[in-house]
Amino acid sequence: MLKEIQQHLKATPFEPFEIRSSNGEVYRVEHPENAAIVGGRVIVARKEGEGVHVLSALHIVAVSGMERVS
Numbered sequence: 001m002l003k004e005i006q007q008h009l010k011a012t013p014f015e016p017f018e019i020r021s022s023n024g025e026v027y028r029v030e031h032p033e034n035a036a037i038v039g040g041r042v043i044v045a046r047k048e049g050e051g052v053h054v055l056s057a058l059h060i061v062a063v064s065g066m067e068r069v070s
Contacts, residue, residue: 001060002037008063009035019044019055020062027053 008017009032019027019035019042027044029035034045042055 001063002040002042002057004063005035005042005060006037008065009037015065017063017065019060020064021055022059022061027055 005017005019008015008029014032016028016030019029021027028047029044030047036043040057042057042060044053044055046052
């Protein structure tokens with residue numbers, strides 16, 4: 001999954017995507033600077049702008065594109 005996330009982050013043009021964890025939580029990545037891969041973890045900035053979510057690669061079960069809402 002880390003490779004797939006990396007591909008989403010480097011895509012040109014960037015398209016927002018979602019990361020789903022094993023507990024059913026969904027983390028939206030709306031901008032490429034809002035997420036990073038560090039070792040075996042994915043760091044995702046919180047939408048509220050304060051803090052981050054740290055996701056272990058072992059608990060990431062799906063990565064998918066998001067539909068843009070106009």
